[in-house]
Amino acid sequence: MQVGTRGSSLAMVQTKNIITSLRDITNEEIGIKIIKTTGDKIKDSQLYNIDVKGIFTKELDRAVLDEEVDFAVHSLKDLPSELNDDLDILAVPCRESPKDALISPYKWDDLPDGAVFGTSSLRREAFCKYHQKNLDIQPIRGNIETRIRKVETGEYHATLMAEAGLKRLGLNEHIQQNFSLDYITPAAGQGALAVVARKDTKKRKLLEALTHKASYQEVMAEKKVLEELGVGCQWPLGVCARANGDALELQSILLSKEGELISKHNIKGSISQAESIGLEVAKRMMEDC
Incomplete structure (x- = not known):
């Protein structure tokens, strides 16, 4: 089995952590293939001035689609709001601090x-x-x-x-x-990892076993806000969900580039309704814009 990753020290540590978790549930050999992305090649520009979707993920996605690797490990906040139709986020392991x-x-x-x-x-x-x-x-x-x-x-x-x-x-x-999540609200998916593979992969059950359910629901709520607003990196959006047992709280704030408040909302609900909560927050924010 082959895993694709960026070559930075952080990407390698994150990928090796995933491999360690996989070795607890399978004896299959797992190799690493380092893939350089567009974002790794551009050194002299602000990221928000670069009009490229999936700047840190596109080449990894292509390797997965072409079956050069079985899956890829991403920092979830790097993923575009909409994946290729043939790809799926199969696992979100336990999230680290989003702060x-x-x-x-x-x-x-x-x-x-x-x-x-x-x-x-x-x-x-x-x-x-x-x-x-x-x-x-x-x-x-x-x-x-x-x-x-x-x-x-x-x-x-x-x-x-x-x-x-x-x-x-x-x-x-x-x-x-x-900083508290209210004082500087993080980017959607910050602190979380995503294991991305083809929808038709034979490794689905194996990879899905890596998912931490609460972390998965948190980032699905956050991604729904991003997806509905369609703002990507081009607007200052902070959005963060936190699970507490069966409950989930989602806070979101949209600023202007000059730092003026455009919209701020906080909704609580059932963790099982994570994406619906994200949808409701996005709806309220769009009404403010």
């Missing part, structure tokens, strides 16, 4: 006026403006280790990253602080 984390020698409230803040995320940029931070926002690219190094060497005073990736790489010591 954003600050990498900086300063606490958030102590960042000096005009501090150079690095981000290639329109959402994070808009949240800085929403919270009226007087920062010099500049693009920053590179893998997690590269971005941390750019802060440590003083090229930037601060940046925000997904707490999940830092934890998976054992880089927790670089986290200055994390």
